[in-house]
Amino acid sequence: MFDAIVIGSGMSGGIAAKELCEAGLKVLVLERGNDVDPGKDYTDMVMPWEFPNAMRVPEDEVARDYPVQSQCYAFSEATKHFWVKDSDHPYTTPADKDFTWIRGYHTGGRSIMWGRQSYRLSDLDFEANAKDGFGVDWPIRYADIAPWYDKMEKFVGVAGDRDGLPQLPDGENYLPGFELNDAEKQFKAAVESKWSSRKVIIGRTANLSVAKPWHEELGRSSCNNRSICERGCSFGAMHSSLTNSLPAARRTNNLTLVTDAIVHSIIQDPKTGKATGVRVIDRKTKVGRTYEARLVFLNASAINSAYILLNSASEHNPNGLANGSDQVGRNIMDHMYALSTAGMFPGPKDSYYKGRRPTGIYIPRFRNYAEDGDGYVRGYGYQGGVSRLGSRPRAGMPGIGAELKEQGRHIGPWMAYISGFGEMLPNPENRVTLEKTAKDQWGMPIPHIECKQGPNEAKMAKQILADGRAMLEAAGAFVVNQAKEAGPPGLGIHEMGTVRMGRDPKTSVLNGWNQAHEVPNLFCTDGGAMASSGCVNPSLTYMALTARAADHAVKLMKEGAI
Amino acid sequence: MIDEIAMNRRALMGRIGLLIGAAALPPEAFALPKGKAAKKFLAAPQFATLSAVADTVIPADETPGAVGVGVPRLIDGMLVTWASADTRGQIVGVLAAIDKLARDADRKSFAALSPERRKALLVPYDKDAMKPGPKPTEKLTALQAMMAGPPVMNPSWVKLKDLIITLYYTSEVAMTKEEIYEHVPGKWVPSLKITPGMRPFASGGPF
């Protein structure tokens, strides 16, 4: 019998484990995938020319095993082992509703491959549902979560500037922000002089620009500016659950991590209403077993957490556990992604930079904030950068021989690139359900995902592209490439909303402490909990919600309330 | 752990060094590949055409060219370890088409032509290949479509040319001689004055 079970060892599960272990609880983390050994599995010390096949995954293998995962920019021969085989982990969608579900099943989850962009939500986001009526009101406001953002930013190490923007609150504990290059400074000046409401700032990122003693205690060191973080960082200079949260949990001697343990369902005692433990299927032997605990944290990532609740249906809970509201699995949101504009930029001719900075520029939200939106609610931000175009010759341009080789020797021209991340509204019809008959190799029902961007998203996408072009052109860039539409939902890799927080048990699954309304010792603190999506990268918010909920759960346990 | 990685890396580097050293010897340019490349796909005449094409796209000057860094051998290997049957067919088809070009014009194999003559034939072939072509039949995602750029007349040639360029510019020789590559740059220097003759920095990942 453990004090607590944490389901999933990724971005949010790692923090749950750390916080609960540090509070003195004996914690069991159950991870469905294999363990990862940084010494063997990280490929960041392999030189580019040492990879087979020019770092490309064999074409037949991509088609057979990775048709979905290969759509992620970070998928390559260098990182292949960090993505699920789609062939082993099937899901279904309606023919006309693509959903690109990007996943990593192993210790650390997607915190190993993530892009590290780390921003706070603000009250603009926490009040949005109440103001415009989409979704249910968040049961918390910025002031409730702010101290937990502080705590998490200090622990993970977020490098960023304090920009003083109300819609993008600053952290107390930022490490020095990475600096803009000269062309980015020029771009910033041009955009900000034309629009006082728009700001160009350095991307806030979970890379240790300067490691602090509490980072070094966990074996982490400062960033070496290589920008190959998705291969795993042997310097521990980026935050991952594997090399930061779990080691912090482990040093308390309170952590037990069991890998290859696929959580099948959560067991509830119908008399007390409390969760008593979980059923697990061993990934390798396919044999089932159960674990018991006084407290359960659900951190399997948004879609999987909803899936586990749905799969925990019983006589007493025919619709699934904690699902009296019928909201479990609904309201999938993902940021609109790939709304990119690129152009040749007239940057300073004799200026260059050195090193590969692991972040880019960020343009915080201005629509439906300081500037009106064109017929939609909510807003968007942009990520991007201005960099020297790789001068390597391109196969799709005419040219061969000495001329081609000579071209590759010249430092390329400046290119500016910005890509919008747009907020998606909660819509109960965007949902995950369980297939009635189709099962996976472990005998578990296959998830069925139905998700589509709606009219609000379509209008927003148009303005994301128009504003992107306008900003590039205002800065003197010549636009050469622009997307026409957003990527399919899922590809933003910010899927969330399926186990939402709310004030009313009739319309939400979790209360203001991420505690299930119907199961007092069950907490879900991954992206499932999000009542709205905001437009910033969400993982920092998941971590802050997790630390806050863990603190509350421990208090309730000590009071004997759960 | 870092030490262990560094040691393994040295061992690996040694091996790569040998490979490149071997390939950089006065190139028996169009002979069959020797040594490490265990798996081969192309027959000897096809391999000779590939070597001649690679040498024409990226010739040696003060630095080794595509043949010098072993690109033909690597492509031949990739036809076994990486390419789908469709890609293999396209590459073989392009090699045959280019060889036919030479036989029709000069009644010699492409590999048997002088470097000047090869280039004279390949420049217009390359140019024609880039003319706007029909839309691809396979469904591309929005992102893929944006990355792929406009469709061209001869995508198979672009595919082969892309392999030659990519393998050349990810070779240790090109990344350290044509470009500057530091695997562990250390500091981020946001502003650096360009000096005459300065080479571009190579990147090791998607960014």
Ligand SMILES: Cc1cc2nc3c(=O)[nH]c(=O)nc-3n(C[C@H](O)[C@H](O)[C@H](O)COP(=O)(O)OP(=O)(O)OC[C@H]3O[C@@H](n4cnc5c(N)ncnc54)[C@H](O)[C@@H]3O)c2cc1C
């Ligand atoms: C390439 C890439 C770039 C990204 N960039 C950013 C970024 O810049 N900023 C940002 O904020 N976010 C980014 N993200 C998203 C970020 O990775 C996720 O938001 C975050 O990892 C989610 O945390 P999580 O704990 O919910 O899930 P995960 O980190 O995915 O962890 C879930 C874990 O649960 C396990 N699990 C699942 N089902 C079960 C089960 N039934 N039983 C047991 N274990 C189970 C999984 O194996 C996994 O280890 C990026 C993601 C990717 C892939």
Ligand code: SF4
């Ligand atoms: S850029 Fe920094 S964090 Fe990323 S892999 Fe390199 S050293 Fe690690």
